[in-house]
Amino acid sequence: MKTVTVALLIFVTGSSAQFKCPDRTGFFPDPVQCDLYYVCSKGEYEEKLCPDGLVFDARDPNHERCDIPANVDCDERTELQEPHPSPGCPRANGYYRHSDPLACDKFFNCVNGVPHELPCPPGLIYDDTASTCAWPDDSHRKDCKNAKRDKLDDGFTCPDEEILGPGGRKLPHPTFAHPEDCGKFYICRNGVMPQKGQCVKGLVYNEETFTCDDPKNVPGCEDYYEKAEKSKTKKA
Known part of the structure; x- marks a missing residue:
């Protein structure tokens, strides 16, 4: 040194x-x-x-x-001063990948040698070549192409494939029917971040239109609320 x-x-x-x-x-x-x-x-x-x-x-x-x-385009100005690293910061200032190799969706903003952890938006990973967050397929990182997807407590995860809506248009935040409850559904924020959804009372989820709808328009869910009321009565 x-x-x-x-x-x-x-x-x-x-x-x-x-x-x-x-x-x-x-x-x-x-x-x-x-x-x-x-x-x-x-x-x-x-x-x-x-x-x-x-x-x-x-x-x-x-x-x-x-x-x-x-x-900055440094062109032929390739030399740099000697680095002053600290834990989490290869150099004292700048943006760097997280020290945890599995935390692809987080990064450090180093200011005077102090790392500040920041998250990427849902579905994006940190690309240290561009010093920004990017979609996994657009990123230069090879270690995060198959990053582990989030899973809800009931086991639901967002599918890998794109979901097309009416007219063949890609849905940026696709929704999916709950396997057992007509009034519930799942939302995949940016196609990858799973969240639970609930239709307002009187409506059920229609997987054909990707919206909450009148029960009579959803086969198998026509009597959803009547059955729910009967179930409550029996428990009472």
């Missing part, structure tokens, strides 16, 4: 010695190190480093801006 540090210091010093301000005033990138840049004033420069984990955005010389690597 000491050898790396010394080599980095030599490189930075050499790069600084050769740097010339492209303009009298502005913020300009180092030609080889993406998190190193220079503040020029009256033709003189001051060398500065972005916080560890961030890199210099060189698109506008009038603005001093450091951002996450996913948002």
Whole structure:
């Protein structure tokens, strides 16, 4: 580690010695190190480093801006400062995959070496290549393609295949009939996050229309409420 540090210091010093301000005033990138840049004033420069984990955005010389690597095109500026890792944070700042390899739907936002756990929206996983949440099929991660799906307490899980509604249109939040109760159904948020649903009194779930409907329109559920009332009477 000491050898790396010394080599980095030599490189930075050499790069600084050769740097010339492209303009009298502005913020300009180092030609080889993406998190190193220079503040020029009256033709003189001051060398500065972005916080560890961030890199210099060189698109506008009038603005001093450091951002996450996913948002910046470093091009040939491939060198970086020595990292300052901490538990959960490969570098002091930025977005990183969760330390638990099974927690594909969570990630860390590291701020000054402190990891803050954040969740992805239902059905998405964290893609560390893009530093954002993405659908498993669109993600670059191979370890989460078959991430375990959530299961309700009665065993229901959302199916893998797409559900098409009227007109062959994909349903973003498909619903499914309860196997034993006409008045209940399941909702799959974003197609993957299961939740329980309940029709308002007087209606039952119609799996043909994916909505709650009049019992007379749902074969097998015509007498649902009459049977429920009789059951309550017997128990009383």
